[in-house]
Amino acid sequence: METTANNAEAAPAVTAKRRKTKPVFHTSLRERLSYNSFWVGQNVLFIIVSTFLAVYYTTALGIPAAVVGTILLFARLYDALIDPVLATVIERFKLKSGKFKPWVFLAAITVPLFTVLCFGFEGVLTQQDLAVRIAYATVTYLLWGTVYAASDGPGYALGSVMSPEPAERNVILSNNHVAGIIGILLGIAVMPQVLAATANNWFLSIVIFAVVGFLAMLPIRTAKERVSDEGRERPSILQIWRAVVQNKYLMLTVIIGLIVNGVNFALTLAPFVATDIYGSASSASLLLMLGILPVIVVAPFGARLIRRFGKIPLLAFSLIAGAVLSVVAFLFCRDSFTLMLVVSALKGVVLAPQVFMFSLLFADSIEYDFYKNKRRYEAATFAMQTMMTKAGTAISGAIGLWVIGLAGYQSSVAGQTVTQTAGAIDAMWAVYNLGAAIGSAIGAFILLKFYDLTEAKLAVMVEDNKKHEQIVD
Numbered sequence: 001m002e003t004t005a006n007n008a009e010a011a012p013a014v015t016a017k018r019r020k021t022k023p024v025f026h027t028s029l030r031e032r033l034s035y036n037s038f039w040v041g042q043n044v045l046f047i048i049v050s051t052f053l054a055v056y057y058t059t060a061l062g063i064p065a066a067v068v069g070t071i072l073l074f075a076r077l078y079d080a081l082i083d084p085v086l087a088t089v090i091e092r093f094k095l096k097s098g099k100f101k102p103w104v105f106l107a108a109i110t111v112p113l114f115t116v117l118c119f120g121f122e123g124v125l126t127q128q129d130l131a132v133r134i135a136y137a138t139v140t141y142l143l144w145g146t147v148y149a150a151s152d153g154p155g156y157a158l159g160s161v162m163s164p165e166p167a168e169r170n171v172i173l174s175n176n177h178v179a180g181i182i183g184i185l186l187g188i189a190v191m192p193q194v195l196a197a198t199a200n201n202w203f204l205s206i207v208i209f210a211v212v213g214f215l216a217m218l219p220i221r222t223a224k225e226r227v228s229d230e231g232r233e234r235p236s237i238l239q240i241w242r243a244v245v246q247n248k249y250l251m252l253t254v255i256i257g258l259i260v261n262g263v264n265f266a267l268t269l270a271p272f273v274a275t276d277i278y279g280s281a282s283s284a285s286l287l288l289m290l291g292i293l294p295v296i297v298v299a300p301f302g303a304r305l306i307r308r309f310g311k312i313p314l315l316a317f318s319l320i321a322g323a324v325l326s327v328v329a330f331l332f333c334r335d336s337f338t339l340m341l342v343v344s345a346l347k348g349v350v351l352a353p354q355v356f357m358f359s360l361l362f363a364d365s366i367e368y369d370f371y372k373n374k375r376r377y378e379a380a381t382f383a384m385q386t387m388m389t390k391a392g393t394a395i396s397g398a399i400g401l402w403v404i405g406l407a408g409y410q411s412s413v414a415g416q417t418v419t420q421t422a423g424a425i426d427a428m429w430a431v432y433n434l435g436a437a438i439g440s441a442i443g444a445f446i447l448l449k450f451y452d453l454t455e456a457k458l459a460v461m462v463e464d465n466k467k468h469e470q471i472v473d
Helices: 002-021 029-059 065-094 102-117 131-160 166-197 201-221 237-246 247-264 266-276 283-309 312-330 338-372 380-406 422-450 455-466
Strands: none
Touching: 002 166, 002 455, 029 065, 029 102, 029 166, 029 201, 065 131, 065 201, 065 237, 065 380, 102 131, 102 201, 102 338, 131 166, 131 247, 131 380, 166 201, 166 283, 166 338, 237 247, 237 338, 247 338, 247 380, 247 422, 266 283, 266 380, 266 422, 283 312, 283 338, 312 338, 338 455, 380 422, 422 455
């Protein structure tokens, strides 16, 4: 097994060395930059909605935290279910201007627009009954999730058909993670500053970010689909999703991701922890940034780390170390924001591999399915990845807000000052830290107990798959 794996790695290395003197790129630098620019804009708007919309609902519209949790759960689960529906449509039909590009280009226009609508009309809404505010929040968030779906799975799929060269596709699809992180960091760092500069004018602040997001996403129009599936037999809906359910490694990855993300409440509760425990809304940006910044440092070494340790041990270490540090934060960091920043930075380092590792596990599941059944459903697999992420976000957002709501957290209208009870603060701190610890521990157990697709096994599969794959010129 080890000899086969080494030989499998050696052949691509020789090819890469040969191409180093004469690279083969079908895409232009401008086209690749436009593709990455799209992910910057998309993630700016994603992180603002994911992190600050709950704050807007509770502190500006005065919607109770428990109700907000229910809205987020319902809307995000709906958002997650849209992905496989859209993937099925894409697998079976093709528009005149391309298979993926029309959906992504439409998202570049509609996502910024509906982001504004989610945060809009604060002055009018605060004069309405609570039921009206809840209805508006629910409807606009559902619409946002619908249009956002076209920017996610189809966006990844577009990158996979921009070039027939596997090495070039790897460059395109790996760089979009860094671009996305840049967008997330931009949203986290700048949003509180813009809010402060506009005297907490949510509408004006979101309009500014929507314009930035639109301008960053719009250049995606220059991307070209160079790999076509013309002439291939269209799979039935049953064939597509039976293949997904029967892929044991795909299902294990989804289960682990749902558990780990579903009880990680940092994204939802960081603004509340920053304001109500550490007394500064801007502290949320520091907490979230320290959890994301290390990815930029660690991601370029991802391939080396995997070659050295393997995906399973590396991911297991990330989950276990993250759980330990979450417990440390719970026990020792509540009264010291400086210590909390140190622990958050350490967590960011050990958790960084998870950002790219789950994507690699999804890619491995495609290789496994082709090895076993000689079929590939990339769009459906991408849909499962995005559905896992969104469903996990939905569950964590709802549970986190339900818990603090049941513990007595008091919402406010138009930013009025509210003093939270000790019980609400205690519940907030416990959920914020221990949720991630429990989820990571369970995820690590499932990974080590049931997931056995090692690097050696995968190398054998990849070598065999090369004998059966159709090469597209």
